Amino acid sequence: MKPFPRAEVSRQALQHNLQRIKQIAPNSKIMAVVKANGYGHGLLNVAHSVCCEQGQADGFGLARLEEALQMRGGGVSARLLLLEGFFRQADLPLLIEHDIETVVHHESQLEMLETVELSEPVTVWLKLDSGMHRLGFSLADFQQMYQRLLACPNVQKPVHLMTHFACADEPNNAMTTRQIEAFNNLVADLEGDKTLANSAGTLFWPTSQADWVRPGIALYGVSPVIGDRGYKHDLVPAMELMSRLIAVRELKQGESVGYGAHWVSSRDTRLGVVAIGYGDGYPRNAPEGTPVMINGRRLPIVGRVSMDMLTVDLGPDGLEQVGDDVQLWGKELAVEEVAEHIGTIAYELVTKLTPRVAVELLD
Secondary structure (H helix, E strand, C coil): CCCCCEEEEEHHHHHHHHHHHHHHCCCCEEEEECHHHHHCCCHHHHHHHCCHHHCCCCEEEECCHHHHHHHHHCCCCCEEEECCCCCCHHHHHHHHHHCCEEEECCHHHHHHHHHCCCCCCECEEEEECCCCCCCCECHHHHHHHHHHHHHCCCECCCCEEECCCCCCCCCCCCHHHHHHHHHHHHHCCCCCCEECCCHHHHHHCHHHCCCEECCCHHHHCCCCCCCCCHHHHCCCCCEEEEEEEEEEEEECCCCEECHHHCEECCCCEEEEEECCCHHHCCCCCCCCCCEEEECCEEEEEECCCCCCCEEEECCCCCCCCCCCEEEEECCCCCHHHHHHHHCCCHHHHHHCCCCCCEEEEEC
16 A cells, blocks of 8 residues: 555656756756755655766756765766855865865855865856845956966866856746846856756746756746746656545534634535645645645645645535545646645745655656
């Protein structure tokens, strides 16, 4: 018997999405972003599904050193890049030992590189703040920092170059055009690989497809744009979040269900109790009417989501039974739609699943 709740992750979907991204950006190398436990899909599940050894992804982007070390420990030999860079000087020997590349986005990192003793140089990606104003060097400071990296013996040459978009998920927002122009004008005559595009940049801003693109959410079959759907770009959902009905009961008109008794039935109906709740990462604030799929029927959540359970109005003629599978999102119910009902983004839903949810990699 399969565990529940469970997140079923499709290797075939991941590989399909990677190939689709290659079609969209045919002249770019692919740095598959697998931070946050592979966006909740399982770090090594994703890495081994789209690994370089199979001629697919050319490298992987991660947020933290611990993620990169887990990749190396799991047998991944591909290029790895720390998108937030290193945090301590003591991390630098580990980058050398495990062949991990790093972003440099702050002068404190540069100072650590200039004062440490290393057995060999580190591969560095210098980040320009072209308008995001989160990480990266300003337009005014960029050239000075670039020259300092060139002069630093602990830095492998050439230095690679990158930036990050603030509004690429708004296809009509001219800010992305300004960011592309600012980056290209500054680095046009500089050596090294260049990368600008995240998922939204890759899908919607073809002029941002430089030497590398960095697909994250698109790799998992999800559109980065509110109101859009991955399938419109021939992307396939890589995750199906599944659980099971553990009880079915009759509810009379005027009776309530759940904490606070906020939902009161306007009719005699049947209720299904699903074994999933905020303790599994399903949002407590999911409003009444948020859909789930049972036996091909779209049915609404009613009452409050609790720690371990949620309830669904099956309707007075519902034939669902204890043991029936319930899809919270997946191929039949887009995670983007669920996110819109809840008032969040699909990124949050797939990454916030807790360890109580078994993650299964399927072919």
